[in-house]
Amino acid sequence: MPDTPKHLLLVEDEAPLRTAVAERLADHGYEVVQADSGEAALEALAEFAFDIVVTDLRLPGIDGTSVIEAAVERYPEIIGIVMTGYGTVRDAVEVIKRGAADFVTKPFQFDELRLALDGAIEQRRLKSENAWLREQLQQRYSFEGIVGRSRVMRDLFQTLETVARTASTILVSGETGTGKEVVARAIHHASPRRGQRFVALNCSAIPENLLEAEIFGHVRGAFTGAIGTRQGRLEQAHRGTLFLDEVGTMSMPLQVKLLRVLQEREFERVGDNQTIKVDVRVIAATNADLGRMVADGSFREDLYYRLNVIPVTLPPLRDRREDIPLLVQHFLQKFCNEVGRPVMTVSQAAMRSLMTNAWPGNVRQLENAMERAVALSGSRTQIEIGDLPPDIQQASDAGDWIPGLALPDDGLDFDAFISRVEHEVIRRALERTGGNKAAAASVLNLKRTTLVEKLKRLEGLA
Numbered sequence: 182m183p184d185t186p187k188h189l190l191l192v193e194d195e196a197p198l199r200t201a202v203a204e205r206l207a208d209h210g211y212e213v214v215q216a217d218s219g220e221a222a223l224e225a226l227a228e229f230a231f232d233i234v235v236t237d238l239r240l241p242g243i244d245g246t247s248v249i250e251a252a253v254e255r256y257p258e259i260i261g262i263v264m265t266g267y268g269t270v271r272d273a274v275e276v277i278k279r280g281a282a283d284f285v286t287k288p289f290q291f292d293e294l295r296l297a298l299d300g301a302i303e304q305r306r307l308k309s310e311n312a313w314l315r316e317q318l319q320q321r322y323s324f325e326g327i328v329g330r331s332r333v334m335r336d337l338f339q340t341l342e343t344v345a346r347t348a349s350t351i352l353v354s355g356e357t358g359t360g361k362e363v364v365a366r367a368i369h370h371a372s373p374r375r376g377q378r379f380v381a382l383n384c385s386a387i388p389e390n391l392l393e394a395e396i397f398g399h400v401r402g403a404f405t406g407a408i409g410t411r412q413g414r415l416e417q418a419h420r421g422t423l424f425l426d427e428v429g430t431m432s433m434p435l436q437v438k439l440l441r442v443l444q445e446r447e448f449e450r451v452g453d454n455q456t457i458k459v460d461v462r463v464i465a466a467t468n469a470d471l472g473r474m475v476a477d478g479s480f481r482e483d484l485y486y487r488l489n490v491i492p493v494t495l496p497p498l499r500d501r502r503e504d505i506p507l508l509v510q511h512f513l514q515k516f517c518n519e520v521g522r523p524v525m526t527v528s529q530a531a532m533r534s535l536m537t538n539a540w541p542g543n544v545r546q547l548e549n550a551m552e553r554a555v556a557l558s559g560s561r562t563q564i565e566i567g568d569l570p571p572d573i574q575q576a577s578d579a580g581d582w583i584p585g586l587a588l589p590d591d592g593l594d595f596d597a598f599i600s601r602v603e604h605e606v607i608r609r610a611l612e613r614t615g616g617n618k619a620a621a622a623s624v625l626n627l628k629r630t631t632l633v634e635k636l637k638r639l640e641g642l643a
């Protein structure tokens with residue numbers, strides 16, 4: 182279906198009404214073909230793939246219901262609107278069940294018909310947009326439940342696929358809620374270790390004095406309260422994967438012990454001197470800048486290098502906004518499926534503010550917002566802007582984002598828009614390089630001459 186559906190078949194047996202409506206529709210940009218009977222309508226439909234059919238319900242021969250049925254059967258995407266006389270609303274409901282999008286009752290103001298058309302077109306657009314997103318989700322843009330279509334995420338999927346096959350230690354860094362734990366689990370599930378355990382330990386959630394025993398285990402009487410002998414997480418993860426979350430919070434003495442495990446794959450339980458060997462893959466995560474912690478002496482450099490064999494960095498969501506529509510779709514599927522309702526759509530305004538929000542809590546915050554929106558939407562089939570948390574209803578950092586990139590309702594002038602984008606990108610590159618054109622060109626991967634040319638042209642336009 183074209184971007185703006187405009188080929189419209191108008192079926193009405195009363196000539197004056199038909200001509201009047203046809204004229205108004207034409208004024209609104211529709212290409213109207215008129216048919217004075219159901220038979221004529223079927224002929225027209227056989228010859229041309231209309232985007233829209235607007236038909237009277239009561240027609241002398243073949244009636245409106247049959248016209249709609251035939252149209253939908255031939256063109257499943259067609260938008261059908263019926264015009265019904267007073268007292269036949271029940272028939273209108275019936276015809277909606279057979280595939281019509283909406284109805285207006287006669288006599289009607291032209292605006293009522295126009296609203297019905299606008300609404301149906303918007304619904305159809307969202308439906309195909311959502312179908313498209315769903316397809317994307319199933320096809321390429323996910324890896325073991327991690328969703329993303331931005332360049333960084335696609336590169337990440339490749340990296341993960343490769344490193345999953347190895348037993349190398351991995352350090353995953355990223356702000357809170359960027360998906361560090363999902364990445365760790367995905368690696369485990371894509372690795373030859375998938376049949377063994379994935380053991381997660383959040384180093385910051387356990388008091389310092391208990392953390393050592395938690396990791397290494399202890400023997401009876403090792404410390405006050407150590408009643409029996411207990412396996413630590415390392416042993417539990419034997420042949421599997423140990424996920425050490427928030428590794429940056431580990432004390433210096435523990436860091437030394439962890440370093441030994443990474444180097445020798447051996448350790449002793451607390452209070453014991455018998456050495457235990459393990460085969461464990463370690464994945465560590467941090468939302469702190471471990472490099473900086475090394476520089477200021479709060480994290481051991483040798484351990485840092487041991488952990489950082491393969492660094493995986495998850496950028497904040499605001500730096501990969503292309504992922505947002507896909508993530509939204511992913512979470513809508515999840516939460517709608519959970520309560521057994523059909524997957525909802527998202528209004529343009531709501532999507533626009535989702536796209537432009539700053540998301541300090543990253544994907545987790547987006548996930549929570551979608552869960553809340555589904556809950557608040559009642560029986561509606563579409564998420565509206567009012568269903569979003571108040572703080573994200575307005576775009577909070579629109580300045581960072583190209584305004585209008587979520588296509589405005591009333592469309593835009595493509596060339597002017599692209600020029601504005603070019604202008605803005607070049608301006609920022611020049612700003613970063615202190616006005617040095619050669620440097621700015623290299624920031625943008627452009628030849629210097631190309632940049633100068635573009636600048637001239639854009640300045641000519643301004």
Ligand SMILES: Nc1ncnc2c1ncn2[C@@H]1O[C@H](COP(=O)(O)OP(=O)(O)OP(=O)(O)O)[C@@H](O)[C@H]1O
Nearest residue numbers: 326327328356357358359360361362363468544545
């Ligand atoms: N790319 C993604 N695709 C699908 N779901 C994601 C993605 N990234 C994160 N999530 C979801 O977002 C939530 C937060 O992710 P996760 O717990 O992995 O974040 P984190 O980086 O470990 O955060 P923290 O530092 O706060 O522990 C989870 O529910 C996770 O399933």
Ligand SMILES: [Mg+2]
Nearest residue numbers: 361362426466
């Ligand atoms: Mg986490």
